[in-house]
Amino acid sequence: GAVVSQHPSWVICKSGTSVKIECRSLDFQATTMFWYRQFPKQSLMLMATSNEGSKATYEQGVEKDKFLINHASLTLSTLTVTSAHPEDSSFYICSARAETGETQYFGPGTRLLVL
Amino acid sequence: EDQVTQSPEALRLQEGESSSLNCSYTVSGLRGLFWYRQDPGKGPEFLFTLYSAGEEKEKERLKATLTKKESFLHITAPKPEDSATYLCAVQAFDDKVIFGPGTSLSVIP
Numbered sequence: 001g002a003v004v005s006q007h008p009s010w011v012i013c014k015s016g017t018s019v020k021i022e023c024r025s026l027d028f029q030a031t032t033m034f035w036y037r038q039f040p041k042q043s044l045m046l047m048a049t050s051n052e053g054s055k056a057t058y059e060q061g062v063e064k065d066k067f068l069i070n071h072a073s074l075t076l077s078t079l080t081v082t083s084a085h086p087e088d089s090s091f092y093i094c095s096a097r098a099e100t101g102e103t104q105y106f107g108p109g110t111r112l113l114v115l
Numbered sequence: 116e117d118q119v120t121q122s123p124e125a126l127r128l129q130e131g132e133s134s135s136l137n138c139s140y141t142v143s144g145l146r147g148l149f150w151y152r153q154d155p156g157k158g159p160e161f162l163f164t165l166y167s168a169g170e171e172k173e174k175e176r177l178k179a180t181l182t183k184k185e186s187f188l189h190i191t192a193p194k195p196e197d198s199a200t201y202l203c204a205v206q207a208f209d210d211k212v213i214f215g216p217g218t219s220l221s222v223i224p
Binding site: 002004006034042043044046091093095102103104105106107108109111 | 146147149151156157158159160161164202204206212214215216217
């Protein structure tokens with residue numbers, strides 16, 4: 001149980017284009033989903049927290065207009081990187097948490113390369 | 116300020132050589148402490164959740180323990196497939212989750 005998927009697993013795009021990443025909880029309802037960014041050999045950096053049906057809460061320093069988060073259902077959240085630039089290249093990981101617990105279950109991650 | 120540190124930063128063990136990884140934390144009210152394993156290029160894999168001092172949990176060769184200031188992840192007779200980065204995370208009463216920097220474990224055959 002507690003499986004989280006992400007799609008795509010990797011994406012290459014040109015500078016200036018937008019990229020959408022999907023995060024799905026496959027076997028449980030996720031009232032809260034989290035989006036993280038991870039640089040090589042570093043730990044996870046929380047970008048934002050989203051609760052189903054409400055606006056996401058962004059961490060300090062994360063541009064909400066650049067990283068659009070939508071949590072429209074209890075099993076799906078999306079992160080859209082708008083007008084991507086090479087410095088946005090990174091490993092993006094989502095996690096999901098059920099209403100009845102504290103544990104976050106992570107997706108496999110999406111590697112983004114912006115050329 | 117809430118903080119999570121892990122030591123050592125990196126650890127090399129011979130196969131079968133038991134050891135412990137440390138996670139030290141300062142948080143204004145502990146709601147839960149989590150251990151994850153992360154393989155290169157993949158998302159973290161959940162291992163344990165601990166809620167109160169004195170609690171212990173085991174899974175195969177891994178055993179996690181918790182005190183009021185730190186947690187240990189004990190690895191007994193490790194195998195090469197245990198090689199990974201082990202992440203510790205702490206959740207405070209305000210629901211904030213803070214991740215430690217991780218310990219990179221290499222188990223040599």
